[in-house]
Amino acid sequence: MSETLYIDARYNGAVGRGNGGYVAGAMAAFIPGDAEVRIMRGFPLGTPLAIRRHPDGAVSCHLGAQELGRAHPLRLELEVPPPPALAAARAAAARFQFLHASDVRGCYVCSPRREPGEGLRLFCGPLPEGGDNIVAGVWEPGPELLDERGQVAPIQVWAALDCPGGYAIAALAPDVGIQLLGTCAASLKRPLGAGESYIVSSWQLAPPEGRKRFMGVAIHAVTGELMACARQIWIDAGARIPAAG
CATH class of the missing domain: 3.10.129.10 (Hotdog Thioesterase)
Structure with a gap:
C-alpha cells in the first residue's frame, strides 16, 4: 500500500504553505527516534503527497516528479544552554x-x-x-x-x-x-x-x-x-x- 502525507490548511506557515516545523514533524513521523528533515520546497496545503522509503532508512516526500523534502534518522547531539527563568x-x-x-x-x-x-x-x-x-x-x-x-x-x-x-x-x-x-x-x-x-x-x-x-x-x-x-x-x-x- 502506498503511503501519503497530507498537510491540512490550518497548519499553514506565513504564506499559505505548510509551517516548516509542522512539515518536518510530519516527515519525522515516518522515522523512529531522532530525525533530520530537509525541506527543499514549500509543502502545499490540502494536497495528497507521495511518501517513498529508501534503503538507507530515509523517507522522501513528492508532489508528482518534484521532491519536496527528505528525512533521515540520526542521533542529535546538541549542546543546549540553560533556559531563562x-x-x-x-x-x-x-x-x-x-x-x-x-x-x-x-x-x-x-x-x-x-x-x-x-x-x-x-x-x-x-x-x-x-x-x-x-x-x-x-x-x-x-x-x-x-x-x-x-x-x-x-x-x-x-x-x-x-x-x-x-x-x-x-x-x-x-x-x-x-x-x-x-x-x-x-x-x-x-x-x-x-x-x-x-x-x-x-x-x-x-x-x-x-x-x-x-x-x-x-x-x-x-x-x-x-x-x-x-x-x-x-x-x-x-x-x-x-x-x-
Missing part, C-alpha cells in the same frame, strides 16, 4: 512582535491572530543581552494537541520548535530577508502535557554563511528539565517567498 521568559514574550502581519490569519505556530485552540500561540521575544539565548517565550499546550496517549503529539512539538529560531534571527539582524526553515534535526526527550507551562528559547549555533543561518531551539520544563531540542538551518529568501510545490 520562567519570569524572564514571560517578560520576553511580552516583547514579541509578529513577523507575518500581512497574513489574515498568520502562522499556525506564532500568530496572535489565532484564537486559543486554533494555533500554538507561541510568542517569543528578545531577552536582555549577555546570555546565550536570544529570544524566549512560554508555551502552554492546550488539550486539543494531545494524542491518544494523553501526551502532546510529537508533530506539535516539532511545530513548536520551528518559529523561535526565526524570531531569534530577526532579533539578531532586523534587516534580514524573509527566513525559511531549510533543515531541522530534532530530539524529543520527554513527553509534554496539556495545561503545563514550558520555557521555549533559541540561540545561534554558528555565524551565518551566505544565505544560511544556524540556530538552536529548546523546550524546557519550568524545573529546567530539557523536553525537546532542535538544530536548524534557515535560508534567507530575500524579499519574496517561492511558491509552494
Whole structure:
C-alpha cells in the first residue's frame, strides 16, 4: 500500500504553505527516534503527497516528479544552554512582535491572530543581552494537541520548535530577508502535557554563511528539565517567498 502525507490548511506557515516545523514533524513521523528533515520546497496545503522509503532508512516526500523534502534518522547531539527563568521568559514574550502581519490569519505556530485552540500561540521575544539565548517565550499546550496517549503529539512539538529560531534571527539582524526553515534535526526527550507551562528559547549555533543561518531551539520544563531540542538551518529568501510545490 502506498503511503501519503497530507498537510491540512490550518497548519499553514506565513504564506499559505505548510509551517516548516509542522512539515518536518510530519516527515519525522515516518522515522523512529531522532530525525533530520530537509525541506527543499514549500509543502502545499490540502494536497495528497507521495511518501517513498529508501534503503538507507530515509523517507522522501513528492508532489508528482518534484521532491519536496527528505528525512533521515540520526542521533542529535546538541549542546543546549540553560533556559531563562520562567519570569524572564514571560517578560520576553511580552516583547514579541509578529513577523507575518500581512497574513489574515498568520502562522499556525506564532500568530496572535489565532484564537486559543486554533494555533500554538507561541510568542517569543528578545531577552536582555549577555546570555546565550536570544529570544524566549512560554508555551502552554492546550488539550486539543494531545494524542491518544494523553501526551502532546510529537508533530506539535516539532511545530513548536520551528518559529523561535526565526524570531531569534530577526532579533539578531532586523534587516534580514524573509527566513525559511531549510533543515531541522530534532530530539524529543520527554513527553509534554496539556495545561503545563514550558520555557521555549533559541540561540545561534554558528555565524551565518551566505544565505544560511544556524540556530538552536529548546523546550524546557519550568524545573529546567530539557523536553525537546532542535538544530536548524534557515535560508534567507530575500524579499519574496517561492511558491509552494
